[in-house]
Amino acid sequence: MPRALSQLLRQAGSSQVLINRLLPVCGSIRSAQNELRWLDERAQGVALNCSNRRSHGSLLEEFVTRRAQHEPLQYILGSEYFGELEIKCRPGVLIPRQETASAVSHLASLLAGPGLLPPRLRIxxxxxxxxxxxxxLHHELSSQVDNNRTELELYGIDISPSAIDLAQENKRLQLDSRARDVAPGHQSLERxxxxxxxxxxDGDISSHSEMDVLISNPxxxxxxDFETKTEKSVRDFEPTLALVPTKTDARGVVTGDEFYPRLLHVAQQCGARIVLMEVGDGAQAERVCQLAISQEVWDVIEVWKDEPSASCGNEQESASTPDARRIRVKGRGKARSVFAVRGEGRGWVGLA
Ligand SMILES: C[S@@+](CC[C@H](N)C(=O)[O-])C[C@H]1O[C@@H](n2cnc3c(N)ncnc32)[C@H](O)[C@@H]1O
Known part of the structure; x- marks a missing residue:
C-alpha cells in the first residue's frame, strides 16, 4: 500500500509540516509518514471523483486535521480490511477489528473441515x-464447502439503521467485486x-426462530471501563451504542455483560447448535462460560483467544472457574470469544 507522496505535496514542501501535525496521534515518524501517504492517496482519489470540485490540497488539509483530532483513520479512508475483505466504514458504525476476523475465520475453517454439514446451514x-x-463467513465458507451439498443462509441483525444501510452497501460491494454467477456462492450472497x-x-426476531449457528460481537x-480504559479515538468517534450496553441488569446496573444471557437464551430457543460470542477479557469470558454451563445444553464450551488457530497442541483448561474441566482455552493472545457446541453441531466442526 505505501506510495510516493503526490507531486503537489512535494512541490509545496509541506509534507514535514503535515507529518508533524500527525505525529502526536500516530506516535512515531514512520507511522505518521505512512498515514500521510494513505491520506494523500485518498485525497487524490476523492478529488478525481468529487462532484463538488474540491481540490486535492483542501481535501488533504481536511483529512490531516480530522486525523490530528484523533478521528480513526478508517473513517477518513472509508474502509478497513477484515480478513481478505475490504469493508466500507463510516462514522456512526463500529470499525471492524482484526481479532473479530480471526475468530470468524477460525469458525469458518472448522465448518469447512471434514465434518458433514447439513443440507441447509442457517447462520x-x-x-x-x-x-x-x-x-x-460467507466469503470463506462458500469457497470451501460444496455449495451444491450445503445451502448457506446468512442473516445480519442490528438495531441501528446506519449499520443496516452500511451492511447492505457492503454486501452490494462484495457482489459487484465477484464474477457474476460464476463465483462459488454467488446466489447465497445475493440471498x-x-x-x-x-x-x-421477541417480536423483532421472531422470523429467526430456527437457526443453526448464532454469532455475535455485542x-x-x-x-x-468506557470512561477509563477505552482509547480516545474510540470514545470520541465510534458509536457508544456499539460499545456499551444500553440495557441494565436485574439490579438496574450496566455491567457490560447484559447481552450474553439474552444471546444464550435466543440460541437455545432457536435451536442453534453452535454459538460464538465475542467478549472483552478473560474475566468476562469466564462469566459467559458460567452462563452457558448453567443452561445445561452445551456439550463443549471453549474460550478462544485473539488467534484461536494458533492453538495446535496448545489447548489448556481454564484454571479459575469451578467447572474448569468443562472449558477448553484455545489459541494465543487475550481471551476474545466464547464458543459452545451441542448435538449434531459437534459433527459439523469435527468435535463428534
Ligand atoms: C460491537 S458492535 C459489532 C459490530 C460488528 N459485528 C463488528 O464486529 O464489527 C455492536 C453492534 O450492536 C448493535 N446493537 C446494539 N444494541 C443492539 C440491540 N439491542 N439489538 C441489535 N443490535 C444492537 C450496535 O448498533 C452495533 O452495530
Missing amino acids: VDFCTGTGCIPLL MRFELADLFR PYISPA
Whole structure:
C-alpha cells in the first residue's frame, strides 16, 4: 500500500509540516509518514471523483486535521480490511477489528473441515454493524464447502439503521467485486439479508426462530471501563451504542455483560447448535462460560483467544472457574470469544 507522496505535496514542501501535525496521534515518524501517504492517496482519489470540485490540497488539509483530532483513520479512508475483505466504514458504525476476523475465520475453517454439514446451514449474526461477520463467513465458507451439498443462509441483525444501510452497501460491494454467477456462492450472497431489529424484542426476531449457528460481537464494555480504559479515538468517534450496553441488569446496573444471557437464551430457543460470542477479557469470558454451563445444553464450551488457530497442541483448561474441566482455552493472545457446541453441531466442526 505505501506510495510516493503526490507531486503537489512535494512541490509545496509541506509534507514535514503535515507529518508533524500527525505525529502526536500516530506516535512515531514512520507511522505518521505512512498515514500521510494513505491520506494523500485518498485525497487524490476523492478529488478525481468529487462532484463538488474540491481540490486535492483542501481535501488533504481536511483529512490531516480530522486525523490530528484523533478521528480513526478508517473513517477518513472509508474502509478497513477484515480478513481478505475490504469493508466500507463510516462514522456512526463500529470499525471492524482484526481479532473479530480471526475468530470468524477460525469458525469458518472448522465448518469447512471434514465434518458433514447439513443440507441447509442457517447462520445469524446479531449486532452485525458493517455486516463484516456474515460477509467474511460467507466469503470463506462458500469457497470451501460444496455449495451444491450445503445451502448457506446468512442473516445480519442490528438495531441501528446506519449499520443496516452500511451492511447492505457492503454486501452490494462484495457482489459487484465477484464474477457474476460464476463465483462459488454467488446466489447465497445475493440471498444474504440484513434486518433492522432489537435483539431484546421477541417480536423483532421472531422470523429467526430456527437457526443453526448464532454469532455475535455485542456491546460488552461497562460504562466505567468506557470512561477509563477505552482509547480516545474510540470514545470520541465510534458509536457508544456499539460499545456499551444500553440495557441494565436485574439490579438496574450496566455491567457490560447484559447481552450474553439474552444471546444464550435466543440460541437455545432457536435451536442453534453452535454459538460464538465475542467478549472483552478473560474475566468476562469466564462469566459467559458460567452462563452457558448453567443452561445445561452445551456439550463443549471453549474460550478462544485473539488467534484461536494458533492453538495446535496448545489447548489448556481454564484454571479459575469451578467447572474448569468443562472449558477448553484455545489459541494465543487475550481471551476474545466464547464458543459452545451441542448435538449434531459437534459433527459439523469435527468435535463428534
Ligand atoms: C460491537 S458492535 C459489532 C459490530 C460488528 N459485528 C463488528 O464486529 O464489527 C455492536 C453492534 O450492536 C448493535 N446493537 C446494539 N444494541 C443492539 C440491540 N439491542 N439489538 C441489535 N443490535 C444492537 C450496535 O448498533 C452495533 O452495530
